[in-house]
Amino acid sequence: MTDATTWKVGRLAEASGLTVRTLHHWDTIGLLSPSRRTPGGHREYTEDDTARLYQVLALRGLGLDLETIAVCLDSGVDPLRLVRDHLAEVEESLTALEALRGRLRRLEESLSAGTAPGTPDLLAALEAIGRTGPSADQALRRHLDADQLQVLAARGTALGPAAHYLLRVEWPELYRRAERLRTAGVPAADRRVRRLVARMDELGALFSGGDAGVSAGVREAWRTEVGAEATGPGSDPGRGPEPGAAADGGLNAWAALADYLDAARGVRAIGTRPTGDDS
Numbered sequence: 001m002t003d004a005t006t007w008k009v010g011r012l013a014e015a016s017g018l019t020v021r022t023l024h025h026w027d028t029i030g031l032l033s034p035s036r037r038t039p040g041g042h043r044e045y046t047e048d049d050t051a052r053l054y055q056v057l058a059l060r061g062l063g064l065d066l067e068t069i070a071v072c073l074d075s076g077v078d079p080l081r082l083v084r085d086h087l088a089e090v091e092e093s094l095t096a097l098e099a100l101r102g103r104l105r106r107l108e109e110s111l112s113a114g115t116a117p118g119t120p121d122l123l124a125a126l127e128a129i130g131r132t133g134p135s136a137d138q139a140l141r142r143h144l145d146a147d148q149l150q151v152l153a154a155r156g157t158a159l160g161p162a163a164h165y166l167l168r169v170e171w172p173e174l175y176r177r178a179e180r181l182r183t184a185g186v187p188a189a190d191r192r193v194r195r196l197v198a199r200m201d202e203l204g205a206l207f208s209g210g211d212a213g214v215s216a217g218v219r220e221a222w223r224t225e226v227g228a229e230a231t232g233p234g235s236d237p238g239r240g241p242e243p244g245a246a247a248d249g250g251l252n253a254w255a256a257l258a259d260y261l262d263a264a265r266g267v268r269a270i271g272t273r274p275t276g277d278d279s
Helices: 009-016 020-028 047-061 066-074 079-112 119-131 135-143 146-159 162-183 191-208 212-230 250-270
Strands: 043-045
Touching (some): 009 020, 009 043, 009 047, 135 146, 135 212, 146 162, 146 212, 162 191, 162 250, 191 212
8 A cells, every 4th residue: 555545644634524633532442543653653544444434424424422333333334234224214114104195195085075984995094004113113012011112212212323223233233143153053052152142132231221021021022023024025134133034034943043042041141151262
């Protein structure tokens, strides 16, 4: 790499609209550290560094805090995927709302003309209303009471924009990694599996506030309902906290993965010495 492809901190700050102090701070916390130093110890940023800076700024523009951005980038998550996943959710919601609007307009026309809407029209409107709500939310309502749902909502609000990343990016990635280990024949007691489970439970605690009843209800919802839907026809394995990309496919694969993770939790609970390495 030639000198022409490196940036001094002042030039990079000016080009990005940041301050030199901000870049120094990001270097200190490990968010964006220059790959090179001059013989005099001055920072030099390479093209790879500037690419990471772009990703940091893009994620910050989505409202994520610096700590969450660091986790996102260091775990190898593609920010473009984050944006595409979010966009897909928005478009799905818009499609459902458009269908609901069409049904409601037809009901309005019938009522305005003094005609009672027929049963098919009412059923169609009810179906459209159901499609405007995420299936995961509906599943949670069947497994949690009103107070527990309020806990989840409050915790999600407190997490702010980071909640989207945690639920839609990090959590699914943890499940995909666990599924790869399971299908590779790695024992549930392996340290790598236990680490994934530990992080899953950390995320669960963030949303449940440490309430064991809420955590248990959420896990049961994923196990019995959302996981099943994720493995059904037309499912998108790259979205949502459910492991829809189970390698051997179908509900049986999801159930097997859920049992595998529960077994790893059991090992953690009794403090069994793990097998495997730290890689």
